[in-house]
Amino acid sequence: MASEARHLHPQAEPLLDARLFPVDFGTLTSKVERLARKLADSAIERDKRGGHARAERELIRDSGLLSLAIPQRYDGLGKSWPEIYRIVRHLAAADSSLAHLFAFNHLQVATILLHGSAEQQRHWLSRSVQERWFWGNASNGRDLGLQLQAREEHFELNGSKSFCSGALGADALLVSAPRGKSATERVFLTLPAQRDGLAINDDWDAFGQRQTDSGTVQFENVFVDRDELLVSGGQSPRSSLRVCVSQLILTQLYLGNAQAALDGALRYTREQARAWPGSGVATASEDPLIQKRYGELWLLYRGALLLAEHAAERLQQAWEKPALGAAERGEVALLIAEARVASARAALEITSQVFEAMGARATASRYGFDRFWRNVRVHSLHDPLDHKVRDVGHWLLSGVPPTPSLYS
Structure with missing residues (x-):
């Protein structure tokens, strides 16, 4: 029974055999390992249960690791992608649903860095660090059921998106909407997750990745300020x-x-x-x-x-x-x-x-x-x-x- 106990209570030792899977995240090693152990401790039971892992998302928020991809000029940790990926991989060994949410937070940060203006980057990413935001997404490019409509002084969103990983429980959303006939012609925009007209549904029911909150988001006359559109990146090789x-x-x-x-x-x-x-x-x-x-x-x-x-x-x-x-x-x-x-x-x-x-x-x-x-x-x-x-x-x-x- 020793192995079973160790599997269910990984805080008694390193998450993985260090001989086979050595970890070195520099000054972040203890933070990452501590978070991984905490996630692993309840991973089996939560996988059976599915649903929204509110407490575990808060563990990630409290770890201070949500700002890994945010540059130091915006008070983030400013880590490289190889460093971020190694951390994601280690957390995935503990709980790949929560590692998915953690990693997709950094994907939304990357989108702002690639498509946002300097002022948009400063505004959204500095605020992200200060308020410890968890980013979610509604940006499935193949899903053309969401329409962005121009009004006199603003835009409105109507429709729905599927596979919206991390949207449930997020502080802010990275959203995409079509801007042409092709699925590749789209615009990204940022929204507070509490914006009026947003309905974020708890309807993810796959047999794996059970707690990624990858369900649907519905938009009904959702207000979008012009400054919330990320239009600086264009279609350049770098933005892609x-x-x-x-x-x-x-x-x-x-x-x-x-x-x-x-x-x-x-x-x-x-x-x-x-x-x-x-x-x-x-x-x-x-x-x-x-x-x-x-x-x-x-x-x-x-x-x-x-x-x-x-x-x-x-x-x-x-x-x-x-x-x-x-x-x-x-x-x-x-x-x-x-x-x-x-x-x-x-x-x-x-x-x-x-x-x-x-x-x-x-x-x-x-x-x-x-x-x-x-x-x-x-x-x-x-x-x-x-x-x-x-x-x-x-x-x-x-x-x-x-x-x-x-x-x-």
């Missing part, structure tokens, strides 16, 4: 990095689930799994077939991790260039496509195959091992992986990298 930031967030969530599944399964195998009769060994850990399976899963994880880390470094280099060229932006998108596909495939395989190593007893609901596969399965469907693979193949044959779109 928002998609790249988003795609690498998904990648970290996959890898975090893979880490947690491997870590938990290895503990279980060492401490609770029983050797199969006829295997010729005394313990499951000594079984050559189980050793081989874990070796194969580890190689899948390591390969995907290296691709993800390389893509994050290249994204940071692109992020730091005010006049980013289309060719370099395309190269970054290609690296991110490789990382996302490899990470999703690795995570789906790992979160499923660990059961072959642990055995039937590990399917008991008290362990919660199934949640890792469910989380990855749901989130890997965000946009089709086949299209990423096609982008890679097209580049191999033509030398042409992916064209900026809603998902590439």
